[in-house]
Amino acid sequence: xxxxKIRIKVNGADMEADVESRLLLVHCIRDVFGxxxxxxxxxxxxxxxxxVHLDGKPIKSCTLFAVQADGCEIKTVEGLEQDGxxxxxxxxxxxxxxxxxxxxxxxMMMTSVALLKEKPNxxxxxxxxxxxxNLCRCTGYMxxxxxxxxxxxxxxxxx
Amino acid sequence: MPxxxxxxxxxxxxxxxKEDARFIRGRGNYVDDVRLPGMIWLxxxxxxxxxxxxxxxxxxxxxxxxxxxxxxxxxxxxxxxxHWMPTLMSDTQMVLPxxxxxxxxxxxxxxxxxxxxIAADGVQAxxxxxEPLPVVVDPFKALEPGAPVLRTDKKDKxxxxxxxxxxxxxxATDKIFKEAEVTVKQDIYLPRIHVSSIETCGxxxxxxxxxxxxxxxxxxxxxxxxxxxxxxVAGHVGLSEEKIRIISPDIGGGFGGxxxxxxGYVIAVAASVLxxxxxxxxxxxxxxxxxxxxxxxxxxxxxxxxxxDGTLTGLRVKTIADHxxxxxxxxxxxxxxxxxxxxxxxxxxxxxxxxxxGVYTNKPPGGIAYRCSFRVTEAVHAxxxxxxxxxxxxxxxxxxxxxxxxxxxEQFPYKSVLGWEYDSGNYGGALRKAMExxxxxxxxxxxxxxxxxxxxxxxxxxxxxxxxxxxxxxxxDILGIKMFDSAEIRIHPTGKVIARFGTKSQGQGxxxxxxxxxxxxxxIPVNHITVEEGDxxxxxxxxxxxxxxxxxxxxxxxxxxxxxxxDKAKKIAAYLLEANETDLEWEPGKFFVRGNPSKAKTIQEIxxxxxxxxxxxxxxxxxxxxxxDPPNLTYPFGSYICVVDIDKGTxxxxxxxxxxxxxxxxxxxxxxxxxxxxGGLTMGLAPAMYEEINYDEVGNIQGGSFMxxxxxxxxxxxxxxxDKTCTPSPHHPLGAKGVGESATVGAPxxxxxxxxxxxxxLGVRHIDIxxxxxxxxxCLREHGVTD
Numbered sequence: 001x002x003x004x005k006i007r008i009k010v011n012g013a014d015m016e017a018d019v020e021s022r023l024l025l026v027h028c029i030r031d032v033f034g035x036x037x038x039x040x041x042x043x044x045x046x047x048x049x050x051x052v053h054l055d056g057k058p059i060k061s062c063t064l065f066a067v068q069a070d071g072c073e074i075k076t077v078e079g080l081e082q083d084g085x086x087x088x089x090x091x092x093x094x095x096x097x098x099x100x101x102x103x104x105x106x107x108m109m110m111t112s113v114a115l116l117k118e119k120p121n122x123x124x125x126x127x128x129x130x131x132x133x134n135l136c137r138c139t140g141y142m143x144x145x146x147x148x149x150x151x152x153x154x155x156x157x158x159x
Numbered sequence: 160m161p162x163x164x165x166x167x168x169x170x171x172x173x174x175x176x177k178e179d180a181r182f183i184r185g186r187g188n189y190v191d192d193v194r195l196p197g198m199i200w201l202x203x204x205x206x207x208x209x210x211x212x213x214x215x216x217x218x219x220x221x222x223x224x225x226x227x228x229x230x231x232x233x234x235x236x237x238x239x240x241x242h243w244m245p246t247l248m249s250d251t252q253m254v255l256p257x258x259x260x261x262x263x264x265x266x267x268x269x270x271x272x273x274x275x276x277i278a279a280d281g282v283q284a285x286x287x288x289x290e291p292l293p294v295v296v297d298p299f300k301a302l303e304p305g306a307p308v309l310r311t312d313k314k315d316k317x318x319x320x321x322x323x324x325x326x327x328x329x330x331a332t333d334k335i336f337k338e339a340e341v342t343v344k345q346d347i348y349l350p351r352i353h354v355s356s357i358e359t360c361g362x363x364x365x366x367x368x369x370x371x372x373x374x375x376x377x378x379x380x381x382x383x384x385x386x387x388x389x390x391x392v393a394g395h396v397g398l399s400e401e402k403i404r405i406i407s408p409d410i411g412g413g414f415g416g417x418x419x420x421x422x423g424y425v426i427a428v429a430a431s432v433l434x435x436x437x438x439x440x441x442x443x444x445x446x447x448x449x450x451x452x453x454x455x456x457x458x459x460x461x462x463x464x465x466x467x468d469g470t471l472t473g474l475r476v477k478t479i480a481d482h483x484x485x486x487x488x489x490x491x492x493x494x495x496x497x498x499x500x501x502x503x504x505x506x507x508x509x510x511x512x513x514x515x516x517g518v519y520t521n522k523p524p525g526g527i528a529y530r531c532s533f534r535v536t537e538a539v540h541a542x543x544x545x546x547x548x549x550x551x552x553x554x555x556x557x558x559x560x561x562x563x564x565x566x567x568x569e570q571f572p573y574k575s576v577l578g579w580e581y582d583s584g585n586y587g588g589a590l591r592k593a594m595e596x597x598x599x600x601x602x603x604x605x606x607x608x609x610x611x612x613x614x615x616x617x618x619x620x621x622x623x624x625x626x627x628x629x630x631x632x633x634x635x636d637i638l639g640i641k642m643f644d645s646a647e648i649r650i651h652p653t654g655k656v657i658a659r660f661g662t663k664s665q666g667q668g669x670x671x672x673x674x675x676x677x678x679x680x681x682x683i684p685v686n687h688i689t690v691e692e693g694d695x696x697x698x699x700x701x702x703x704x705x706x707x708x709x710x711x712x713x714x715x716x717x718x719x720x721x722x723x724x725x726d727k728a729k730k731i732a733a734y735l736l737e738a739n740e741t742d743l744e745w746e747p748g749k750f751f752v753r754g755n756p757s758k759a760k761t762i763q764e765i766x767x768x769x770x771x772x773x774x775x776x777x778x779x780x781x782x783x784x785x786x787x788d789p790p791n792l793t794y795p796f797g798s799y800i801c802v803v804d805i806d807k808g809t810x811x812x813x814x815x816x817x818x819x820x821x822x823x824x825x826x827x828x829x830x831x832x833x834x835x836x837x838g839g840l841t842m843g844l845a846p847a848m849y850e851e852i853n854y855d856e857v858g859n860i861q862g863g864s865f866m867x868x869x870x871x872x873x874x875x876x877x878x879x880x881x882d883k884t885c886t887p888s889p890h891h892p893l894g895a896k897g898v899g900e901s902a903t904v905g906a907p908x909x910x911x912x913x914x915x916x917x918x919x920x921l922g923v924r925h926i927d928i929x930x931x932x933x934x935x936x937x938c939l940r941e942h943g944v945t946d
Contacts, residue, residue: 036192037185041357042444046865077185090183097834101666102182103358103411128873138666140837141873
């Protein structure tokens with residue numbers, strides 16, 4: 001099968017790869033770029049474990065081909081921590097026990113980061129709606145909501 | 160109040176989880192993250208038919224695809240007698256078929272290829288010639304004379320009946336029913352559901368042809384048992400237990416679904432042995448939902464007997480258990496229906512009798528747990544639904560009815576009529592606390608008012624008793640291996656610790672809670688303790704994590720091993736202090752001379768001395784192992800109250816409030832316990848309202864993807880309100896009971912009871928879960944509600 005060269009900026013670093021046009025972005029991130037923090041939990045765009053940012057917007061990377069991301073910027077969970085400092089969302093998930101098995105966590109955090117960028121002070125219902133494309137089987141979402149509220153407060157204080 | 164300081168972080172502290180440091184950075188190591196040099200991929204051809212003869216498997220087109228290395232069929236495995244394998248229940252199931260397939264999505268052949276996508280191409284290219292056979296989906300029809308016999312592989316098998324199991328005094332129970340003032344009866348179905356952990360199952364099998372060593376990274380909740388099973392099943396082809404290493408890395412949720420051995424694991428191992436290359440097999444979600452072990456599928460017929468004043472006297476239960484084409488449950492050997500006979504619940508009965516019959520059908524094999532200790536949810540759902548039905552029939556308040564029939568605190572240890580010895584409980588205490596928290600009396604008044612206005616509001620209670628922590632080796636084993644568990648603790652010279660366990664966390668937070676047990680017992684700060692599990696080459700043997708058994712078994716082992724270490728530390732302290740052992744006292748972290756607290760040695764000083772200055776005649780070092788065989792199971796309990804409002808127009812049930820009061824004995828980490836309860840409640844909500852896997856008449860699965868298998872999102876999930884009471888287990892060294900599953904077990908009945916409570920006055924007696932809007936809407940119309 002023919003391959004195509006793609007150039008993607010991943011967590012600030014320029015990456016190049018020759019990929020089949022059918023390669024899903026999530027497999028490109030995991031298998032080609034070796035960033036395994038982004039996970040796969042379903043085949044139908046329901047679970048959100050594969051959520052990453054594409055040009056700043058949260059997308060499910062299992063439902064995009066890698067070639068569609070050519071020329072774009074991607075941010076994954078590995079790109080959240082900056083200069084040894086956790087993102088407030090990461091800190092919130094840790095402080096508020098927002099994760100258990102950790103499998104949905106990277107996708108859940110990427111969605112949360114995007115939410116807070118758009119809405120710095122979301123209500124609980126807005127948080128719940130925003131993460132409704134990300135399934136978690138362990139936490140019952142209560143502490144995920146608290147984690148996001150923690151991060152929101154922290155971001156507002158920092159601003 | 161915790162006994163230790165926050166810096167030490169023993170029991171009772173909400174220590175932030177140690178494992179989270181890697182998870183929040185995307186640095187977890189799950190099975191699909193394992194990649195080895197030269198690794199190849201395996202993908203599986205699955206049957207579109209629920210029952211069909213295989214006439215031919217044409218692999219030519221697949222093998223012609225560049226990158227496809229081999230195709231493995233049942234015929235290939237049959238050469239090594241590996242085409243069938245034993246289940247944990249001493250039944251057999253196919254690894255790959257040679258004659259026929261028995262359920263839709265069954266494994267038919269496997270493709271090995273140089274890449275993930277090429278393996279999938281190979282799967283598409285394989286042509287299988289099937290000859291459809293009559294399908295048996297309904298377990299009642301499966302038992303009818305003349306039903307097609309499914310297990311033709313079993314010589315002399317003339318029907319689809321697997322086993323009959325019963326417990327209790329039938330004569331006494333029948334007599335009670337005959338003489339009863341009141342009896343009620345209800346058929347209750349708990350449908351097939353699936354645990355659907357967000358990570359599916361998979362493995363990387365790596366056989367080294369030179370050393371003969373097989374290493375398998377796999378999604379397993381019980382790595383040690385798996386190693387032994389592999390050795391027993393494949394010993395004849397040269398796999399020897401000392402050369403099998405099972406590594407259970409980070410696991411993305413288990414809930415019972417990662418206890419069994421699935422054919423994919425076995426094929427991957429066989430493929431690695433045959434090719435000498437590392438082989439990766441990762442299920443997709445549809446394979447996971449359609450082929451892995453299901454939970455439940457219990458058709459229960461329950462009866463209660465009692466007096467007109469509301470006193471319960473007898474319980475009679477008959478159940479048909481649909482196991483699919485093989486009994487691949489994961490129960491302790493002696494209990495084919497698991498611990499279903501905890502179904503007398505929280506109530507004091509004079510007599511009870513329970514019968515269960517296992518049946519074969521053309522469905523995937525099972526049934527395993529759904530975050531539950533061996534069929535306890537089925538038991539709780541039955542008794543809690545029946546308690547409500549009886550209360551309503553007698554026109555008694557369901558809370559008053561329960562309080563009247565509870566086993567009283569002074570009756571513990573309580574011997575149930577079905578043979579269990581409940582360790583401790585205060586059921587009235589938990590229910591009264593839940594009633595107070597939710598404002599029960601006011602809600603009942605509100606319900607009366609709303610009913611006058613034609614509004615549908617219901618209040619449901621579930622006062623469940625669990626049975627977890629399997630278990631005493633006298634009664635509990637899996638394939639003959641006793642269900643103890645283990646801890647091995649080594650204190651390094653500088654007072655730092657590595658501790659290894661026979662269990663395996665899948666999100667429960669063992670790296671933190673086990674460290675807290677050691678901190679509690681040894682006074683060593685939790686940050687100085689590393690916990691490891693899941694590598695059979697390094698960890699002591701244990702039966703794994705499921706059935707809420709980690710704290711009751713391995714947690715107890717951690718305490719016992721710590722105490723052995725403390726005993727030796729005391730001897731060293733006495734030597735260092737030139738004191739008599741009997742004059743020494745312990746407080747977390749140090750021994751001191753009674754009456755002279757300044758004359759003391761810290762555990763760190765003692766640890767250093769254990770390697771540098773230990774008494775003559777004593778072995779150096781400071782370490783201990785404990786294999787803990789619990790004297791009894793533990794019996795966590797709780798009372799849940801749910802308030803629902805029902806939309807008459809759409810049938811939608813809205814959970815307005817849900818109060819959960821849990822009692823799991825002494826608590827190691829309150830934050831983690833609360834998190835477990837939130838998650839458990841949500842996995843109780845899921846089957847109560849949304850999740851179901853069923854089949855059409857020819858065995859096509861309905862609910863085989865996340866398109867139509869509805870795992871609750873944050874929007875559907877209510878804001879849980881939690882609280883607790885504390886009744887320690889008298890026999891557990893820490894007084895703890897286990898908590899991971901209580902809420903999953905207790906919640907569905909509270910929701911179902913609330914819905915029926917809202918509709919009882921219309922003549923509704925029961926609704927099977929999942930309680931979908933369509934089901935409620937139909938029920939409302941049948942009972943004359945039109946708007």
